[in-house]
Amino acid sequence: ATVAALMLLLISVGSVSAILTGQSPENRANRIVEIAENAEEKVNDLIELVYADSNALELIETVEFLGNLTLYGEGLENVSNANAALDSFDYEGAIANATEALSIFRGVYRSIHIILNDYDVKIGPLVDVDELEEVILRSLDRVEDLEELISPDAPIYEKLMDAKGNLTEALEFLPNNVEDAKSSLRQANILLGEISQYLKQVAQELVPSRIRDYCEVAGQYRERFREQFRGGWDEGFDVNGFLQTQGYQSEDDFMGRFQEMIENAKGTENIEDLEEIGRTIREMDQNLNEELGRHRARHGQEATGSGSGQPGAGYGGSSGSGQPGFGGGQ
Template identity: 55%
Template sequence: MNKKIRTTTIAALMLIVIAVGSLSVVLGQPTTETRATRIVESAQAAEEKVGDLIDLVASNATALLMIETAGLTDAFEANVTLFGEGQENVTNALACLEAEDYEGAIENATDAMTIFREVYRAINEILCDSDVKICPSVDPEELEDAIDRSLAKIEDLKALISEDADIYSNITEAEDLLLEAKNELLPDDIEAAKDNLREANALISDVCQYLKEVAQDLNPARIRDYCEELQYRYRFGERFGQAETEGFDVNGFLQGVGYQNEDDFMTRFQEMIQNAQDTEDIEDAVDDLEEIGRFAREFDGSFNQQMGQFRAQHGQNNSGAGSSQQGSGSGSQTSGGSGQMGSGSGH
């Protein structure tokens, strides 16, 4: 299998897993409490380090004079005020953590981190524009973009690797390094952030190589298996029936998104599945899978949104959605091995 085929094969695998189920169903995620605690601790560390930078400038009469000469005193003071808002977010996050409101803790801590990064960058720009020579040699914004790209890649890899696989430890270790690197963007720890990013990317590279080796075994027969699993997970007929039982106008919704009725929709969906199942060419299969994945995700999102609005307007609970989700979850468990790479052969 040549390089191009292997590359498109991996793309197909990633697309399938993303299309057929929620990561929260397929993967065991860190507990909300653990995640909240980690983010709040990062926010506290950021608060301390940005505060140290502000104190350093505020205690330096020469720096303050140079800032005033450049006409940037108001800008500096505005950022000090904004920093205070971030401190309030940290205080609120700690209170939420104490009250076991972990979502609230995450939200407040995340808001605080956003403020601290903004203040840190703005103050460094003020210092540079004022010719105060304490500017970092590396652009923190460019480094953060690189970290964010690696974090996004981590999420893709989580969708493909079972937690039972030995290689999964690379993913968790790389994610921890990236989160630490993001925190190190704030103080004069840019070099440490670069080192952590470099180490995390090396771990990610190992995981990608593992996937390339596993993906070489993909063949048209397995693609057909994936399509059958995809068809099972998106049992639109059953979901339409449940929606109609609740009084939702399914045909009206379908007409609003470009279909004549339920039969027209189901026919087109089945045609896409059949086209992908019939192909014997890997690259053609990838194109078909991309179309199915895009179609299913967009339609599913639109349908869920409309059903949510309908239930809210009519005072109904989510029992119907729960039933549908349970059906999908059961499919994930019975054939999850075909969607994720495990600790054995990976397929």
């Protein structure tokens, strides 16, 4: 079936119809639906191979590639409609939906291969359960980053939660039920593709004043960190030692790099620049408070006033705005 599906992806839909000419409407409908389902599996395998290779994904995760994921989702809907039509003995409807699905899958398959060729990306087969689990976990990490970026009031937030549910389900299927795990991963990737497209569109629509507001809030957190560091030094806390565990050389190095992120984000059209700031704020805020808490517990100290309280503005999306923020729940 795999070879047949591959061959049928490479020939025209009209040719498929011609091959099946002369059969009864019922047999013709069943066969075309089967062909469409086999083609869908082939395209899904290709998409999974891309997501299994983080280097390949980083190179080709363009608007065009994400658009192909959205089209793939439309093809899945056509297959679902085709099967529903078969169950209702609507053979013409089944043939129409399956034919449309096959056309979509053929276009997506060829388009992704063209993109891979344009970027000179080589991908290998995904056969190991551990590799599949790694892909799922990487996608869950991506969802967690997006949760910090997208306001719960945003129209796309529900899709993000659906994707998270699919990925959690995929992990539960492993190691014994690989096919169901792959199916859940496939559904999640379709949703994540749609979310990425939404974010890119939002980024293009964000007015400069909105981005400046984000950067202003980030600047407030920068000053908060500076006060926390100062209070930590006063309490005998090794600020530089802590920062080295976080990937920075010193307090000056962290402050310089954080300010550079803010400057780069000003006037950006890339939502990922804002996401990077939000992730840095979240991780530093959590890790610093935890380490300061442990230090104070060891030395019987109370928290100084310098690290208490949040800046006047939060870094989550504004309620009801539908715009993504730096994170939620802070």
